[in-house]
Amino acid sequence: MTEFFWPVIIASLIAFALKFAGFLVPRAILEHDLFKKIIPILPIGMLSGLIAVQVLAEKQTIVFDGRLIGVAVGIVALVMRAPFIVVVVLAAFVTAIGRAKGLWI
Amino acid sequence: MFFADESITTRRKIIRDAVGIGLGTATYGLSFGALGIATGLSLIETQLLSLIMFTGASQFALVGTLAAGGGAISAVSAASLLGVRNLAYAVRNNTLLKPHGLQRILGAQFTIDESTAMALGHEKGVDGEAGAKFAFWATGTSVFVFWNIATFLGAIAISLVGNPNTLGLDAAIAAGFIALLWPQINSKFTLLVAVISAVVAIVAIPLVQPGIPILLAGFVAAILAWVKAMKNND
Numbered sequence: 001m002t003e004f005f006w007p008v009i010i011a012s013l014i015a016f017a018l019k020f021a022g023f024l025v026p027r028a029i030l031e032h033d034l035f036k037k038i039i040p041i042l043p044i045g046m047l048s049g050l051i052a053v054q055v056l057a058e059k060q061t062i063v064f065d066g067r068l069i070g071v072a073v074g075i076v077a078l079v080m081r082a083p084f085i086v087v088v089v090l091a092a093f094v095t096a097i098g099r100a101k102g103l104w105i
Numbered sequence: 106m107f108f109a110d111e112s113i114t115t116r117r118k119i120i121r122d123a124v125g126i127g128l129g130t131a132t133y134g135l136s137f138g139a140l141g142i143a144t145g146l147s148l149i150e151t152q153l154l155s156l157i158m159f160t161g162a163s164q165f166a167l168v169g170t171l172a173a174g175g176g177a178i179s180a181v182s183a184a185s186l187l188g189v190r191n192l193a194y195a196v197r198n199n200t201l202l203k204p205h206g207l208q209r210i211l212g213a214q215f216t217i218d219e220s221t222a223m224a225l226g227h228e229k230g231v232d233g234e235a236g237a238k239f240a241f242w243a244t245g246t247s248v249f250v251f252w253n254i255a256t257f258l259g260a261i262a263i264s265l266v267g268n269p270n271t272l273g274l275d276a277a278i279a280a281g282f283i284a285l286l287w288p289q290i291n292s293k294f295t296l297l298v299a300v301i302s303a304v305v306a307i308v309a310i311p312l313v314q315p316g317i318p319i320l321l322a323g324f325v326a327a328i329l330a331w332v333k334a335m336k337n338n339d
Contacts, residue, residue, distance in 0.1 A: 001147065007177040008150045011167050012157035014181065015188040019160075019213040022195020023204070031196075037334040038327050039193045041298055043162065045326020046187055047286045048299040049306035049319040050166060054279040057310045057318075059174050070276025074283060084284050085132045091280030095273030 066104040070095030115231050119223075119240045126219050127247030130161065131255035136278055137164055138259025143274065144172040148260050155256040159249060160217055162285065163187045165278065170316040179316020186323050194221040201228075201237055215245025294333060302326050 055071050056062050074091035082090070098104045134155065141151030146168065154164045163184040170180035195216045201224060204212045224241035228234065263274075290296050302322035309318035 002145060002150060004144075004146050004150055004171055004177075007167065007171065007181050008146065008154055011163070011181045011184045012154060014185045015158040015160055015163055015191070016214065018185070018188045018192045019195050019216045020210070022192045022216065023199040023209055023213050025192075025196060034331070034334055036193075038330040039190055041295070041326050041330035042323055043187060043190050044286065044289055044295055044298050045302035045329070046166075046183070046319055046323035047162065047282055047289075048302040048326075049322020050169065050183070051279055051282045051286065052303040052306040052322070053173065053310065053315075053318055054169060054275070054282065056307060057173060057315065059315055060311050062307065062310055066273065067276040067279060070273055071279050071283065074276070074280030078284060078287050084129060084281070087284045088132065088136065088277045088281045092273035092277035095276035096271060097273075099271060099273070 066095040066098050069098060069104060112232050112236070115236055116239055119227065119236070119243050123223065123240070123243035123247040126223070126244055127251035130219065130248050131251040133161060133281055134252045134255025135259035135262070136274065136281060137161065137168070138256040138261075139263035139274060140165070140168050140172070140259075140278060141256070142260045142263045144168050146171075148257075148264075151260050152253070152256055155253045158184070158188075159214060159252070160188055160191055161252070162282075165282070166319065169278070170319070173315040175314065175316025179314060179320070183316055183319045186320065191216050194218075197221065198224065198241060201234065202241065211245075212241075215241070215249060217245070217248065219248050220245040294329075298326050298329050301329065 055067050056064070070091040073094045074087045077087045077090050137155065138151055141154065142148065146154075151168075154167065158164050158167070166187050167180045167184035170183050171177075175183075195213055198212060198216050198221060202208070202212050220241050223244040224237045227240040228237040230236045232239065286299065290299055302325050305325045306318040306322040309321050313321070
């Protein structure tokens with residue numbers, strides 16, 4: 001058990017509760033027009049924010065390092081319609097090689 | 106007998122697709138297992154997330170925020186907000202599956218992007234609703250099994266490797282999220298949401314605690330969706 005035990009348990013139970021709630025809530029409430037329009041957009045915004053943070057943040061500082069290069073190569077692979085695994089492996093590979101050669105951190 | 110043959114062929118195809126999807130998510134599960142350990146979670150904690158939380162984006166958000174030093178509250182909020190879409194999926198899946206007892210718990214647990222998408226895709230198929238139900242259970246089971254095995258293997262593997270960033274895992278995870286987001290950017294509006302949300306998060310990085318930029322990005326996206334919904338009503 002580490003310091004992360006309770007966040008892990010609480011977040012897991014919330015995730016399950018959200019799924020289970022959908023099986024309990026009357027359809028009419030969740031089929032409300034506004035709800036239906038906002039729910040699909042919410043994950044797009046949060047994922048975009050998460051990606052930005054993952055690529056540029058080092059705690060509360062913005063840094064430009066090997067992540068940016070790896071992700072750029074991953075995006076090129078996506079544009080060329082490469083499968084998921086290729087995108088991920090390529091991003092890791094390019095970043096790792098550059099770090100090993102001291103081209104970037 | 107024609108229908109029976111037809112439906113056997115359809116179900117074989119569904120199983121093949123479900124296994125394919127399961128294997129695809131497994132590549133992602135490997136990196137999740139690795140990230141969990143790299144962040145400082147124990148093997149059991151990492152595995153519990155794949156068993157109980159079982160929704161990839163939320164798992165990555167929780168662990169990613171903890172890794173960035175964002176603190177427990179930001180991490181739990183980010184993971185939970187990303188899990189809200191499962192609530193909407195569950196409503197649809199409930200009307201499809203009409204489950205009882207234990208089926209209801211399993212149905213809820215297996216409600217994720219992949220199983221929901223497969224069920225929706227088969228509703229208009231040869232088998233109609235029965236095919237859609239079959240697609241849901243096949244995909245849910247497949248992804249659950251492969252995702253958990255992959256988490257375990259990834260966690261074990263990274264314990265042997267040491268610092269995952271020398272392997273470029275930090276870039277790989279970000280690239281993985283971009284790949285997940287990619288098919289959802291299918292209109293000018295969704296592109297606008299993605300760009301504005303990302304910019305808001307970047308501007309917020311030095312200004313607020315880690316983890317909060319992601320919540321702000323989600324908040325801005327919700328406002329944009331709300332504004333668009335209001336405009337369309339005029």
